[in-house]
Amino acid sequence: MAARGRAVTRLSRGTLPEVRHDRVQLPPPPALAQQVGILHLGIGAFHRAHQAVFTEDAALASDQEGWGICGVTQRSAAVVDQLRPQDCLYAVLERGVGDPSVRVVGQVSDVLFAAEEGPRLTARFADPAVRLVTLTVTEKGYRRGSDGGLDLTDPVVAADLAGGARSTVGQLVRGLQARRAASAGPVSVLSCDNLTGNGEVLRRLVMDFCRALPSAEGDAIGSWVEQHVAFPSSMVDRIVPATTDADRADAATLLGVVDQALVVAEPFRQWVVEDAFAAGRPAWERAGADLVDDVEPFEQLKLRMLNGTHSLLAYLGALRGYETIAEAVSDAELASAAQRLMREDVAPTLEQPPGLDVTAYGETVLERFANPALRHRTTQVAMDGSQKLPLRLLTTVRDRLAAGATPEWASLAVAAWMAYVAAGRDRHGRQLPLDDPLADRLRSAVGTGSDPVAVATGLLGVREVFGDDLRDSAVFRDALVRHLKELL
Structure with missing residues (x-):
């Protein structure tokens, strides 16, 4: 896509030299994000404009390697098709008072479509380098029943209990089973969705799934989760509207190249995180996040x-x-x-x-x-x-x-x-x-x-x-x- 007759080259690592460096904040060297330490379920626009930006800024401020992000898309391959040809680079176009600004983010180093790349997803869960699983799957992605627990009558949940891994909680438990089998060590699971007490909510749903499995299987993974998995809570805030063709055209003018994975956001951002992790975390406080005892x-x-x-x-x-x-x-x-x-x-x-x-x-x-x-x-x-x-x-x-x-x-x-x-x-x-x-x-x-x-x-x-x-x-x-x- 050409933007107003100017940009004809697509954003990627190879085309970064063509980006207008005087007008754009460029990503740090790829070594900072090369090793995947975070597996993110639900890599939509919000995660790319919020947690990924905080994580990149934290890596820059602390010179921390090992917190690259592997993003998982669950409903369609669209985000994979946007990011993979761009070496997972994308831009955030900030719209506030005055002229917009743009930065290229490089913290996402891998992306996969769960429905078609199940073995790769399992391998990520079982990788000892992955110490944090984060989620932005929206409220409905948790498949809760009227009592707040896991809706065991949901057909997707029922299929997962029979051996599948399509629902968010099903993917989590199957992934944690693979991690247990690989002796890959403890991990933290951090919900970034708008749910009251989202950490405790997610812990309950995971344990509900474990208890619904055949007794020996459920007892084994449930006991392992209790001992090795932390579920901190968090609160996220940034307005991230849907990206329009006009946004892409404006970004292309600023960048000098085309970005098919562009996200748009307001300048404001806030992240409050319960500091209760099982296997370390990025230095998010260096990027402006609030690490607290009670979210x-x-x-x-x-x-x-x-x-x-x-x-x-x-x-x-x-x-x-x-x-x-x-x-x-x-x-x-x-x-x-x-x-x-x-x-x-x-x-x-x-x-x-x-x-x-x-x-x-x-x-x-x-x-x-x-x-x-x-x-x-x-x-x-x-x-x-x-x-x-x-x-x-x-x-x-x-x-x-x-x-x-x-x-x-x-x-x-x-x-x-x-x-x-x-x-x-x-x-x-x-x-x-x-x-x-x-x-x-x-x-x-x-x-x-x-x-x-x-x-x-x-x-x-x-x-x-x-x-x-x-x-x-x-x-x-x-x-x-x-x-x-x-x-x-």
Whole structure:
């Protein structure tokens, strides 16, 4: 692809000399990342713009070798096709106030497609040099049941228990079995997804899988995991919108070569990590990460204040016909709803994390969302609502109800999701995509989608999302119906 008639060469190690060195931050020497020490499941745009950048900066700051990344893609070979011809190099285009900037990242040194390269994935798990497995597979990738444990009725999980390795947890346990068999030593498994207590969540899912195996096999791997595997928690934060053709063209102009694996991000980035590892870790603190004893206060702040507000703006904005989050924030009524959600519903439920001011954090959130250069699509943020709402909004709802308060603004956000599902179109009549693992159930639950009481009652009956307590809460139901009457 040529960008505006200029760039005709594709990014790779061989074409690095053609990159415009005066305008681009180049990667460090390949020796720093040559040996793979991190196996990452789910090498999408977010990992490449966040953890890989932190890891490269840590390697540079500490002159640490041995923490190269092998990225695993699970749903398609697209990322492999993007990265492999480029020697796994890619650029991060930062869009903030003023002109964009670009850096080339070289910390990823290998990439594989799990569905077609199972033996290579197993070999990576069994490699003693690999001391850390990280994950960004989104909330739905964990295949949890309504009780928070592993959904043993999921057909992919069931197939993995019979000997497969397609699900994330199935891949993990099969990989850990190979590691045990090879006597490859301890390893840490670090979730970087938006789940409360993600380390403990992942530990539980892995042990659920082990216990569901035939007794001798399950006991052997379960005991080994208990003794040799650490599951630290983490909180990640960076806005990484989908890359567009316009982004690729702008990056090609800056780089002087074409990057088919480009990712786009805001300048802001944050990573809070529980410092509890079994086999060492990169010096992430040298790159600006916070290594702490307890991630939970940071995690709750981000999930409820940033992610919850993001969802409110996504659903309300999409219903009003706004394409991007920045456009939604520019609507004074929606900006006010976002502010009141954070101030009146979320803030009273939070423990203030050390060194952070909750009010100032909320102001920063809206400033970041208002960045017009990012073009973060409302329908992209709206994806997988059934998986996101319990963590982003329903925890706030439950805490406010327990305190005897009506969660007015959190209810508005949930009602906006319900209206998004029920209406299926924005106010201009344009169709809204329902990209959700429970899409068929949700459509069935809303019936005709025109009666606010029926919509609220139907969706509250989806136990995987609301449980029994919120289904039976008259205060919550009344608030939802009140908002749905306006939204529908």
